[in-house]
Amino acid sequence: xxxxxxxxxxxxxxxxLCLLVPGVAGAQRGGTPPRVKAPAAILVEPATGDVVFAxxxxxxxxxxxxxxxMTALLALERLSxxxxxxxxxxSAAPAESVAGFQRGERVTVRDVLRALLLASANDAAATLAxxxxxxxxxxxxxxxxxxxxxxxTDTSYANPIGLDDPDNFSSAADLxxxxxxxxxxxxxxxxxxxxxxxxxxxxxxxxFVNRNTLVRITPSVDGVKTGxxxxxxxxxxxxxxxxxxxxxxxxLGDQSESARNADTLRLLRYGLRxxxxxxxxxxxxxxxxSQLRYRDASVALVAGRDVVRTARRGERLDVxxxxxxxxxxxxxxxxxxxxxxxxxxRGQLVARVPLVTAAAVTEAGAADRxxxxxxxxxxxxxxxxxxxxxxxxxxxxRRITRSTRGPRTTEIA
Numbered sequence: 001x002x003x004x005x006x007x008x009x010x011x012x013x014x015x016x017l018c019l020l021v022p023g024v025a026g027a028q029r030g031g032t033p034p035r036v037k038a039p040a041a042i043l044v045e046p047a048t049g050d051v052v053f054a055x056x057x058x059x060x061x062x063x064x065x066x067x068x069x070m071t072a073l074l075a076l077e078r079l080s081x082x083x084x085x086x087x088x089x090x091s092a093a094p095a096e097s098v099a100g101f102q103r104g105e106r107v108t109v110r111d112v113l114r115a116l117l118l119a120s121a122n123d124a125a126a127t128l129a130x131x132x133x134x135x136x137x138x139x140x141x142x143x144x145x146x147x148x149x150x151x152x153t154d155t156s157y158a159n160p161i162g163l164d165d166p167d168n169f170s171s172a173a174d175l176x177x178x179x180x181x182x183x184x185x186x187x188x189x190x191x192x193x194x195x196x197x198x199x200x201x202x203x204x205x206x207x208f209v210n211r212n213t214l215v216r217i218t219p220s221v222d223g224v225k226t227g228x229x230x231x232x233x234x235x236x237x238x239x240x241x242x243x244x245x246x247x248x249x250x251x252l253g254d255q256s257e258s259a260r261n262a263d264t265l266r267l268l269r270y271g272l273r274x275x276x277x278x279x280x281x282x283x284x285x286x287x288x289x290s291q292l293r294y295r296d297a298s299v300a301l302v303a304g305r306d307v308v309r310t311a312r313r314g315e316r317l318d319v320x321x322x323x324x325x326x327x328x329x330x331x332x333x334x335x336x337x338x339x340x341x342x343x344x345x346r347g348q349l350v351a352r353v354p355l356v357t358a359a360a361v362t363e364a365g366a367a368d369r370x371x372x373x374x375x376x377x378x379x380x381x382x383x384x385x386x387x388x389x390x391x392x393x394x395x396x397x398r399r400i401t402r403s404t405r406g407p408r409t410t411e412i413a
Contacts, residue, residue, distance in 0.1 A: 064227030
């Protein structure tokens with residue numbers, strides 16, 4: 001079983017710490033928090049790890065079809081998108097959501113996942129479970145094992161679909177952590193942002209509409225997964241992106257689809273308003289100057305690359321120059337690294353940027369060295385003359401003072 005991608009580790013670790021340590025995230029500093037009706041909810045900005053809003057984020061609740069997020073993760077980790085799966089038989093109740101795959105129909109993993117994530121197709125989940133692990137029971141074991149590996153401590157799976165079961169539950173915090181792992185996978189990000197999709201493999205083309213209506217009607221919303229059962233109520237793991245900032249939310253237990261959508265939009269819009277992309281360092285910006293040795297000239301020292309960070313509105317980033325040389329001699333080509341620019345956010349080191357020469361530095365020639373030597377020698381001589389003159393002046397003043405006092409006399413009573 002493959003581990004979590006390394007790119008996801010920093011955000012997941014910071015997020016986990018924020019969830020476990022009260023006050024770390026600074027949930028509602030400034031601004032009015034959104035009015036949310038859901039009994040359990042969370043809003044996260046993953047680049048900083050901030051938990052922006054939380055209401056009972058660790059409460060264990062039924063999660064309906066958001067269970068399929070783990071089903072999708074195992075499929076993406078263990079199968080190729082181009083693999084062809086022979087569909088297994090699935091007997092659905094009248095109210096269940098299905099893709100209509102028939103027993104023996106051959107469908108690519110790519111299209112089965114599209115049906116799973118957009119149409120929330122239960123028959124797609126059943127096929128993935130059997131084709132990955134051999135049986136649904138073994139797949140459920142694999143789901144729970146993966147949840148444990150990811151640190152989803154308030155999560156348990158009893159089926160790959162999300163049907164109501166006392167042993168099938170999760171929390172708002174765990175759902176967002178799982179969504180963060182999934183969002184490291186381009187196919188997942190692209191799929192959950194589709195308003196609809198037409199699949200071509202299988203017995204005939206099928207078109208599925210995304211059950212997450214917010215993706216269809218709100219430009220900034222780009223995922224993730226809906227769910228609804230009698231026990232769970234209305235559930236939605238949401239994400240939205242704007243101007244380079246992405247926020248993720250989860251609401252559990254809303255009483256209607258409209259309440260679920262309203263809660264999600266309030267959270268996502270609140271998060272996007274509170275954060276922006278801040279340019280801490282721009283490539284080519286001058287941060288220092290160095291004198292050229294043996295010459296009456298200098299060279300600018302500039303940043304070698306950009307550093308752009310997600311930060312709260314009004315948050316300051318600490319940018320400092322380290323080891324910038326006061327003097328340089330060549331030969332040095334343009335862009336030579338001569339120091340470091342250090343960027344810190346909230347006291348944590350977030351970037352080291354090369355401090356480089358803005359222009360090439362040639363080696364000082366013999367004429368430059370001679371001119372510099374003469375100039376330095378002249379300066380030393382002038383300073384010596386000045387000091388000697390000052391010393392002679394002091395001695396002369398002392399002699400004049402003594403001569404004006406006259407001879408001393410002694411009186412005898």
